[in-house]
Amino acid sequence: MIVSLAVAAAVLFATGTYLLLQRQLSRIILGLALLGHGSVVALLVAGGRTGDPPLVDGEPTGTYSDPLVQAMALTAIVITFAVIVFLLALASRSWELTGDDAVEDDTEDRRVAALTGIEELEETFEPAADEREGLDDDADAAPADAPGSALDPAGGAVAP
């Protein structure tokens, strides 16, 4: 039981990390949710072997499961859930504002790239202002990049 839970936690961490490294906000949020689940499973594993319910007929059985980790796991679930919902609300607001689900280039990165003449940022992340239909296609879809919005700061940093 402990081994299978540990494997489950490992799989959750692996997929969560993979999703977290994506360019779409929705995938990042899903990745965080999976990471949260992974840590909760790890917390349950930390309680040791499973046993009987702790309070049967008001008599301790002597072989009951550790209730402390369950209490902690419950708290962690509630908190992670709340923050994930807040993130979804932010992502929805971001969609309203930019019409896109992708994380924008970092303004600071763009400035530095412009200084050194590196063109890769522009290549990997082309403006697609007039192609709203193509949004779901791939990570290359970019937010509307009107000249006036150059000062708009962006979320995740992307190394050139």
Next chain:
Amino acid sequence: MTPAPALPIVLALVGAALATLAWQRVRLQRAVSLASLTGALVAAGAMLAATRDGTVLTTEVGGWSADIGIALSVDLTSALLLTVSLATMLAVLVFSIAQRTDDPRVFHPTYLVLTAGVSLAFITGDLFNLFVSFEMLLIASYVLVTLGGRRDQVSHGMTYVVINLLASTLFITTIAFVYAACGTVNLAELGVRFPALDDDLRLALGLLVLTVFGIKAALFPLFSWLPDAYPAAPTPITAIFAGLLTKVGVYALVRSSTSLGLQDLGPILLVAAGLTMVIGVLGAIAQNDVKRILSFHVVSQIGYMVMGLGLFTVAGIAGAILFVIHQIPVKTSLFLVGGLIEAREGTGALDRLGGLARAVPLVAALFVLPALSLAGIPPFSGFVAKLSLIEAGSAAQSYVIVAVSLVGSALTLFSMTKIWAGAFWGAAPEDAPEPAEASDDPTSGRPNHALALAATIGAVGLTVLIAVASGPLYEWSVTAAEQLLAGPSGTVGP
């Protein structure tokens, strides 16, 4: 009379509930916030008086014994930081009310939840409860960063939330591993059981703890979220974040590394501290906006606190505590002055400012005091804090970190003169807009500049007070550091 340790938290949370109920009446909300924050500050002061001689106040929440319940424990470190934090938060609350940035109805309840989270972080004696307190203050901070819903707020707020949620996930995982290894999350009990573990296991868990709190405290190389996220918020919010939130992370780092006995990680901490100081201040020099410069300074100053911790001597940790105490009001008042400038000129960009020393000499004076203090010029509070750190470093014969910290100080002074020369000296730019009488912010009523100024004076006054009282404060810091290093902080054990 000794107050119950939980009093500041209870006052803040009750205040938050009342403020939520009064959401249609801004005046009532303001009164409730001010009253509960003042009450919490008084309680913190009383706890400081009670723990001054080294007593530790403890409570077992709900009467459950500490091995299965939650223990709250106030020692001198907690009481000192709590008092300074709550005093600073009160000044910022007044500033927010004065600048009318508190208008959206959620501000007051959220701010009070932030207060409760910060207080709980300082007071708790339980690793999992520390996680809960971090989440309380973080969730409040998520809301406050993105309150306006503007585009830059949303995109920067997103980075901030994602990074912090990732750190929280790591935190839960760390707690799981620690619990699996030690069978407890009570910090005092961990202080007994943790050192008995294998060396390899201690190293692995110690590094995890370091990573988690390193992200929260914006330690190199985990700081890159901070200079983007902080300037996006309204100025009073940025001020309180810069002054407080990373310091709570530093406090958690200090508390957990001393409780768990992570002396072996000292060299790693010192390297991270040195890099944090230098890279943070170099980032500040490269910036042009007042708030962004100050945000990079937040990072840089974290290095000094961690330097004290990395030495793992009484003098070093005392220096770190004194540095945190000095830093909270100094950083906050610098941001408040930045807010005053922005409210007056409509911009914080240095190349569009100038001549403020002649136009508003009082604001200039309010900038100079904390700026010189930040750079560590005598006789201000930063000088005392840095001197104690450098003495501690020399005593421990860690001359490299001492040299790095001195270079960092010089660079700090340089970038402060950059703000001074750009904003306060020189001629006012010709195309400058007229001093904004009524800002176009969607706020109700005109900002009360006099009250905002008074709040800033209050925050600056606090830094001056710390400089004046630095003698006794240093003695208290030494007592606090001895308590921390003496192992289990007297929390009720099973």
